[in-house]
Amino acid sequence: MTDPRPFNFSAGPATLPEPVLRQVAAEMLDWQGSGMSVMEMSHRGREFISIYERAEADLRELLAVPTNFHILFMQGGGLGENAFLPLNLSRGGKVDVVVTGSWSRKSAAEARRYADVQIAAEGNGRAIPPGWQLRGDAAYVHVCTNETIDGVEFHELPDLAALGSDAPLVIDCSSHLLSRPIDWRRVGLAFGGAQKNIGPAGLTLVFVRDDLLGHALDICPSAFNYATVAAAQSMYNTPPTFAIYVAGLVFQWLKGFEYAGKRGLAAIEQRNIDKAALLYAALDSSALYENRVDVSCRSRMNVPFFLKDESLNDRFLADAKAAGLLQLKGHKSVGGMRASLYNAMPLEGAQALVSFMQDFEARHG
Amino acid sequence: MTDPRPFNFSAGPATLPEPVLRQVAAEMLDWQGSGMSVMEMSHRGREFISIYERAEADLRELLAVPTNFHILFMQGGGLGENAFLPLNLSRGGKVDVVVTGSWSRKSAAEARRYADVQIAAEGNGRAIPPGWQLRGDAAYVHVCTNETIDGVEFHELPDLAALGSDAPLVIDCSSHLLSRPIDWRRVGLAFGGAQKNIGPAGLTLVFVRDDLLGHALDICPSAFNYATVAAAQSMYNTPPTFAIYVAGLVFQWLKGFEYAGKRGLAAIEQRNIDKAALLYAALDSSALYENRVDVSCRSRMNVPFFLKDESLNDRFLADAKAAGLLQLKGHKSVGGMRASLYNAMPLEGAQALVSFMQDFEARHG
Numbered sequence: 001m002t003d004p005r006p007f008n009f010s011a012g013p014a015t016l017p018e019p020v021l022r023q024v025a026a027e028m029l030d031w032q033g034s035g036m037s038v039m040e041m042s043h044r045g046r047e048f049i050s051i052y053e054r055a056e057a058d059l060r061e062l063l064a065v066p067t068n069f070h071i072l073f074m075q076g077g078g079l080g081e082n083a084f085l086p087l088n089l090s091r092g093g094k095v096d097v098v099v100t101g102s103w104s105r106k107s108a109a110e111a112r113r114y115a116d117v118q119i120a121a122e123g124n125g126r127a128i129p130p131g132w133q134l135r136g137d138a139a140y141v142h143v144c145t146n147e148t149i150d151g152v153e154f155h156e157l158p159d160l161a162a163l164g165s166d167a168p169l170v171i172d173c174s175s176h177l178l179s180r181p182i183d184w185r186r187v188g189l190a191f192g193g194a195q196k197n198i199g200p201a202g203l204t205l206v207f208v209r210d211d212l213l214g215h216a217l218d219i220c221p222s223a224f225n226y227a228t229v230a231a232a233q234s235m236y237n238t239p240p241t242f243a244i245y246v247a248g249l250v251f252q253w254l255k256g257f258e259y260a261g262k263r264g265l266a267a268i269e270q271r272n273i274d275k276a277a278l279l280y281a282a283l284d285s286s287a288l289y290e291n292r293v294d295v296s297c298r299s300r301m302n303v304p305f306f307l308k309d310e311s312l313n314d315r316f317l318a319d320a321k322a323a324g325l326l327q328l329k330g331h332k333s334v335g336g337m338r339a340s341l342y343n344a345m346p347l348e349g350a351q352a353l354v355s356f357m358q359d360f361e362a363r364h365g
Numbered sequence: 366m367t368d369p370r371p372f373n374f375s376a377g378p379a380t381l382p383e384p385v386l387r388q389v390a391a392e393m394l395d396w397q398g399s400g401m402s403v404m405e406m407s408h409r410g411r412e413f414i415s416i417y418e419r420a421e422a423d424l425r426e427l428l429a430v431p432t433n434f435h436i437l438f439m440q441g442g443g444l445g446e447n448a449f450l451p452l453n454l455s456r457g458g459k460v461d462v463v464v465t466g467s468w469s470r471k472s473a474a475e476a477r478r479y480a481d482v483q484i485a486a487e488g489n490g491r492a493i494p495p496g497w498q499l500r501g502d503a504a505y506v507h508v509c510t511n512e513t514i515d516g517v518e519f520h521e522l523p524d525l526a527a528l529g530s531d532a533p534l535v536i537d538c539s540s541h542l543l544s545r546p547i548d549w550r551r552v553g554l555a556f557g558g559a560q561k562n563i564g565p566a567g568l569t570l571v572f573v574r575d576d577l578l579g580h581a582l583d584i585c586p587s588a589f590n591y592a593t594v595a596a597a598q599s600m601y602n603t604p605p606t607f608a609i610y611v612a613g614l615v616f617q618w619l620k621g622f623e624y625a626g627k628r629g630l631a632a633i634e635q636r637n638i639d640k641a642a643l644l645y646a647a648l649d650s651s652a653l654y655e656n657r658v659d660v661s662c663r664s665r666m667n668v669p670f671f672l673k674d675e676s677l678n679d680r681f682l683a684d685a686k687a688a689g690l691l692q693l694k695g696h697k698s699v700g701g702m703r704a705s706l707y708n709a710m711p712l713e714g715a716q717a718l719v720s721f722m723q724d725f726e727a728r729h730g
Contacts, residue, residue: 006400010407013606018394021402025393028386035371035691037386039565039611042375042692075440075567076588079602083586110587195603200404202440202567202605219478219584221448223441237444238560240567240605241378246404326400327407 007349010327011148011302011340012175013195018344020249038245043238051241052234055248059178062254062265065207066184072206072226073234073244077193078103078174080224081204082110085142085170087220088227089189089212090115094138096167098158101125101147102333103172108142114217115139125150127294132158134165140188141167146176146299148196149331151291151338153299157186168212176301177205178254179343180269188212196301197343199247202240254343268343275341275350276300282354288312288365289357306336312364313337323356372714375692376513376667376705377540378560383709385614403610408603416606417599420613424543427619427630430572431549437571437591438599438609442558443468443539445589446569447475450507450535452585453592454554454577455480459503461532463523466490466512467698468537473507479582480504490515492659497523499530505553506532511541511664513561514696516656516703518664522551533577541666542570543619544708545634553577561666562708564612567605619708633708640706640715641665647719653677653730654722671701677729678702688721690714 008015031038034047041048056071065071076084085107086095095115097108099122111117120141123129134141145154153176160169168188177192189208195201206226213227222228223237259267260274280298283291283305291298291305307313316337320328330336339353373380396403399412406413421436430436441449450472451460460480462473464487476482485506488494499506510519518541525534533553542557554573560566571591578592587593588602624632625639645663648656648670656663656670672678681702685693695701704718 005394008401008405010405010410012603013404013406013408015405016402021393021404025390028390028393029370029383035689036373037381039378039386040373040375040380041378043378043566044697045375045692075442075445075605076586077440077602079588080440080586083588087586113584113586193603195606200605200607201408201603202608221441221445221452221478222475223444223448237442238377238558238566240440240565240608241560242565242607243567243605324400327410332409 006324006326007345007352008326009339009341009345009349009353011331011338012193013201014340014342015344016199016246017250017253020246020253023249024246039242041241043235043241048241051245051248052239055244055251058248058251058255059205062178062251063182064184068210069184069207070210070213070226070230072208072229073239074204074206074224074229075202075237075240076224077201077204078172078191079106079110081172081191081206082107083113084220084224084226085189085191086111086114088216088225089170090139090217091215092217094118094135095140095142096120096134096138097142098129098132099123100128100144100152101150103147103149104142104144107144107172111142123152125152126292128152128154128297132163134160134163134167136165138165138167140170141165142170142172144172146173146301148175148302149304149334151293151299151302151304152297153301155297157183159186168209176299178265179272179301181265194243194247196340199250200243203243203247271347272300272341272343275345275347276303278350278354279303279339279341282357286357286361288361301342302338302340304330304334304336304338310336315364316360319360320356323352325353325356371689371691372710372717373691374704374706374710374714374718376696376703377558378566379705379707380709381564381611382615382618385611385618388614389611404607406606408600408606413606416610416613417604420609420616423613423616423620424570427543427616428547429549433575434549434572435575435578435591435595437573437594438604439569439571439589439594440567440602440605441589442566442569443537443556444471444475446537446556446571447472448478449585449589449591450554450556451476451479453581453590454535455504455582456580457582459483459500460505460507461485461499461503462507463494463497464488465493465509465517466515468512468514469507469509472509472537476507488517490517491657493517493519493662497528499525499528499532501530503530503532505535506530507535507537509537511538511666513540513667514669514699516658516664516667516669517662518666520662522548524551533574541664543630544637544666546630559608559612561705564615565608568608568612636712637665637706637708640710640712641668643715643719644668644704644706647722651722651726651730653726666707667703667705669695669699669701669703674729675701680729681725684725685721688717690718690721
């Protein structure tokens with residue numbers, strides 16, 4: 001393929017950096033002279049161990065993960081973690097959840113199987129709710145820091161200590177992980193599926209502070225006991241080796257990424273800010289489109305929007321596809337449109353989307 | 366790469382068919398004109414749904430899976446299933462396990478978290494034990510039909526009814542799944558990780574008879590509740606989409622595979638029989654090598670063997686690698702060597718191994 005690829009706005013699995021895909025293709029039959037595809041390597045062999053160790057080190061460097069955090073490469077996605085979290089951390093006690101949208105609501109429901117769950121605050125999917133009721137003896141406080149479906153993002157992590165709680169903060173950061181720094185001083189555990197900014201679906205990353213290990217309930221499956229996984233360097237179970245390899249290439253790509261005079265995570269964050277600013281400005285100046293999320297917590301990654309005339313939805317999607325703008329349909333629970341602007345989406349993708357939208361509005365608005 | 370690739374005897378992740386790897390590489394940036402890599406597709410989009418549906422249909426056809434069985438595409442591997450099985454099927458009651466080696470022993474230990482587990486019979490890792498003590502009211506009987514580490518395989522599935530039990534038979538068939546037919550009349554549930562005969566690690570296949578759904582314990586994580594996964598066509602959680610795609614290509618390759626005048630599963634089974642016969646004949650006629658498994662249950666897939674002079678082990682492995690024969694080291698719990706002869710291993714691979722072994726013996730025996 002020599003033509004430029006279309007821009008893919010899928011909410012996940014999602015667009016990946018083209019240089020990474022090219023390298024994956026080039027190495028498919030023979031990884032670095034080993035005579036094997038990465039898919040064919042024993043996870044215990046020195047070739048794969050070297051891939052894993054570099055991926056772990058690069059991820060730790062990119063996000064400045066402190067040494068007292070373990071990085072676990074797991075399976076099961078966000079919905080799996082919704083169970084594994086309380087199985088590992090709740091001790092069967094109290095869990096406080098702040099509901100900001102669909103994902104945190106699901107997390108709360110699943111945690112009820114294992115713990116005494118309280119909704120500390122509940123938003124309407126358009127803003128972060130105020131007035132959190134935190135219990136002093138909660139095992140942890142769960143927050144989804146970017147609601148993929150609703151498009152609500154925390155631009156600063158909550159400071160639980162300032163809110164009078166000394167419970168550890170758990171963040172589900174699936175859909176903005178690696179799009180910006182994480183303030184680890186405020187976090188006890190962070191988790192996210194890979195299929196947004198990182199790599200193929202089927203890989204879940206868990207960052208867990210070491211004092212939170214070792215408290216799993218007896219009913220926690222061994223393969224998902226964080227202490228077991230940590231002790232085995234994520235090799236207790238056969239890990240999703242190929243997904244880890246692709247993720248590792250994405251980490252290498254990101255380390256070398258340059259934009260606006262910056263490099264690495266700072267560069268990608270700046271580009272993410274710029275892409276989102278472009279799109280929100282277009283939405284806010286339009287008579288046809290609208291985004292309903294409070295300006296203070298609009299997501300840089302997932303931008304849901306609606307056509308005020310919904311009878312134009314199908315035509316919008318068809319015309320967008322014809323213009324090389326893919327997977328813009330909104331989540332079925334919300335309707336409308338959604339543009340996901342993950343790390344691998346270039347600035348030109350956001351520009352092309354805005355141009356198309358303005359042209360579409362001129363024709364149909 | 367134009368030279369022939371080395372032969373890779375890894376026990377898993379393991380060698381894959383070269384035409385599949387070539388197609389994966391060729392489609393990496395643009396799957397069939399979609400403008401996307403399969404890694405980048407929403408699992409809800411029509412492109413990926415078509416990949417999933419074809420993979421499911423091809424697998425069902427290859428193994429002649431009856432219509433009253435669901436095929437689930439899951440995550441978590443064999444060690445995950447060791448927990449998910451009793452969570453879904455035991456109802457907190459009795460589970461009988463036949464121990465034939467390392468994997469069935471692990472399964473029994475994990476099931477104890479959730480059920481009253483009895484070892485119905487225990488072998489020495491070299492034979493299938495006789496005299497199974499089956500409880501009439503067991504929720505299921507668990508058997509590992511190919512012990513990857515020990516090299517013990519059931520060449521006929523046990524007939525529980527003939528043994529006086531009407532409990533469903535559960536088979537862990539990870540390391541010989543798709544290498545031979547399955548007699549579904551004797552099976553209630555079968556499961557296996559993909560990373561042997563099927564595709565990348567991180568995908569687990571579960572075949573479950575519909576009357577066994579709907580009895581999960583409340584503490585079963587939703588993402589691993591078989592009824593939930595079945596009702597959502599394996600899309601409750603974001604599935605490991607890329608691994609499913611690769612598996613689907615392997616299914617297509619297998620459907621067209623021809624050998625000894627046969628086609629499809631019958632052809633691959635015949636080639637597996639021939640490869641294993643070659644290697645066992647060489648072992649049995651050697652003064653240097655030995656396989657210790659009873660002839661009646663020697664695995665076609667995983668052939669552990671020992672050098673009677675173990676001081677030659679390192680030289681054997683180094684010379685083998687130099688001869689283009691990779692990953693022959695035995696599992697750390699057993700020692701010695703292990704040659705895995707999965708579907709993608711050509712007859713020439715087994716022949717090359719035997720020639721090398723005979724030459725090595727002539728030099729060092």
